[in-house]
Amino acid sequence: LPIYAIYHSGFGIRGEEYLRHGPRLSTNHDYFEQDGHPLAVAGTTYMSSDAQRLYFEHPNVYVWNQDLAQIHDANLNMIRAGWWTGWDKFCDENGRPYERTLRTIEAYLMTAHKYGLPVQFNFFAFLPEVLGGTNAYLDPQAVLRQQTLVSAVVARFHDLPYLAWDLINEPSFSRHLWTMRPNGDPIEIAKWNEWLTKRYPDRAALAEAWKVLPAAVEGTIALPDELEFTQRGMYVGHNSLKLYDYFLFAQESFAGWVAGMRDTIRATGSQQLITVGQDEGGYADRLSPAFFGASVDFTTNHSWWQNDSILWDSLVAKQPGQTMLIQETGLQRELNLDETARRTPESEAALLERKIAMSFVQGSGAIEWLWNSNSYMTEGNETPIGAVRPDGTEKPEATVMRDFGTLTKSLSAHLHNPETPQVAIITSQAAQYSAIADLQIEAQRKAVRALAYGAHIAPYVIAENQIAKLGSPRLAILPAPQMLTENCWQALMRYVDGGGNLLITGPVDRDEHWRKVPRIETLIPGSAVEPLTFRDATLKLNDRSVTLSFDQQKQYWLDTLRFDGANPIKQVSHGKGRIFWAAYPVELAEGTAAATELYDFVLAETKLKPAYTLATPVPPGVLIYATVLQDAVMYVMSSDAAEDVNVDLRDNSTGARLNLRLGAQHAAIAVIGAQSKTVIAKYGF
Secondary structure: OOOOOOOOOOOOOOOHHHHOOOOOEEEOOOOEEEOOEEEOEEEEEOOEOOOEOOOOOOOOHHHHHHHHHHHHHOOOOOEEEEOOOOHHHOEOOOOOEOHHHHHHHHHHHHHHHHOOOOEEEEEEEOOOOOOOOOOOOOOHHHHHHHHHHHHHHHHHHOOOOOEEEEEEEOOOOOOOOOOOOOOOOHHHHHHHHHHHHHHOOOHHHHHHHHOOOHHHHOOOOOOOOHHHHOOOHHHHOOOOOOHHHHHHHHHHHHHHHHHHHHHHHHOOOOOOOEEEEOOHHHHOOOOOHHHHHHHOOEEEEOOOOOOOOHHHHHHHHOOOOOEEEEEEEOOOOOEOOOOOEOOOHHHHHHHHHHHHHHOOOOOOEEEEOOOEOOOOOOOOOOOOOOOEOOOOOEOHHHHHHHHHHHHHHHHHHHOOOOOOOOEEEEOOHHHHOOOOHHHHHHHHHHHHHHHHHHOOOOEEEEOHHHHHHOOOOOEEEEOOOOOOOHHHHHHHHHHHHOOOEEEEEOOOOEOOOOOEOOOHHHHOOOOEEEEOOOOEEEEEEOOEEEEEEOOHHHHHHOEEEEOOOOOOEEEEEEOOEEEEEEOOOHHHOOOOHHHHHHHHHHHHHOOOOOOEEEOOOOOOOEEEEEEEOOOEEEEEEEEOOOOOEEEEEEEOOOOOEEEEEEOOOOEEEEEEEOOOOOEEEEEOO
């Protein structure tokens, strides 16, 4: 009879001593470390090539051994694994894991350890509702079962030095996944009212903040409804002023859940790293490490959808004093109207290259999603994702990962003590957690692009609730805030009083509940806040006039300033520092050219210069981001341009010249030694 298929299986010989000894994975303020030495991460998410997401339900050590050998031979140095489905197969109804579950994890970890691969193990995905309960985060019985599962697993492996724990992949706060919407269950309503009572003991103050009649906040207060999350709710009697409070309630509730999980893990004796694998939505309107970061050892982002904002992905994920990892990055399939692929495999690989390169901007590197394509997925959009096809052949993106893996061997040793950039961008969470959130996100992204791509200045980003950790940048930029909490405003005034320079674009005379706060008038008498109801305006910068155009959406929602006098930009001395104030929300004008010109003007006034000098200009779609390290300068270069471009620059700190050809829509990395003044590590040229 003919042989149609051969199935191989295997098992591991249990070795307690072997399992529990290996290199120790840790972090410092900026990077991962392995046995105390810096580790530039180039890793992948690994689910077995034969069973994919069911690999813990249908374990096969023979396959794991083959796959992980391939990953090791590709020079990758970390894997992400765990549970994305099938929890009911791993534990009983009370959350107690079965012995077979623990043995399966043990065999997996032994195989990874064989190939020297540190492991991040993920417990839950999207919403930890799988163990029952009325509310995944707020129901004590549900949380107890979750903690039972986590505690039992961690206790078994609490002393493995190469293991880290990921509490949940891409968390949402309710069953309405990938949005910030209430569940509406009785427990959430009760907790919401408890939170409001604590925050607003005076219900009259709450009514005033939400601009409703006192009777509307008597008794049990309803959660915000769907209309209140829209930009048109106020036209039908549903203003959105309670949104900010609901966002804070959700953020603080999830932060409490993360803290409880951390305590559960630490109670086992584990000192292993803990994180939450959040995606780009966490930096827009979902659960954010700006709130739960204190309970994790490193923050993450999953750079997936926002291909035009890859740099923003890295900058917003980096929290002050914490290591950041692009923990999941890869290629979402893009289709034409006839369902054919828009990108070639080579174009997809070039995009992945840019994402991986950008992960080293204020980050430790990246983990790709994912190594083996999942041919079992029922959603056609997911099936093609992966570096290795089901037949074992490799896509071009596998070569990209190999080459970055090679880079990490020469790069890792130099990841010491990066200098903090001299320019900070402050985000307005007051605006971000409102019905006009999309405008604040747009302002942030344009500010990042105008500053880093246009003005060639490396920035960092500080969220509003982290303003106490601003540090001492030479320039802080508050892009098109419209709204800001008084706490953040006073912190910025103290920064300026101490000698800092602050650029504000447009008004900031509203608090988090859209109440008027007299800020501009106290600093620039004769100023007025007005609705922005025009399309075109002109900004005069010394002898230059810059035209700004605001589209219909901006005319619907934005305010602008009118100064006493013709010039729409003012400089004000305040304490030992200066405030530069542009009348218009410049970042929200069409394009980024106007913001770039404004930033160039302010940078010149504050005598701030790029870390390098260009011999010839580069197109505005080319990023050159310099990071000054303890013994080197790392240049991350990424092209969003249609054509190849020559990059010819002189590094100002070492005097070294860097000259290369950067391919269209490709990336490159160069590390210049401080002593040798030559390129000592490189990628892409």
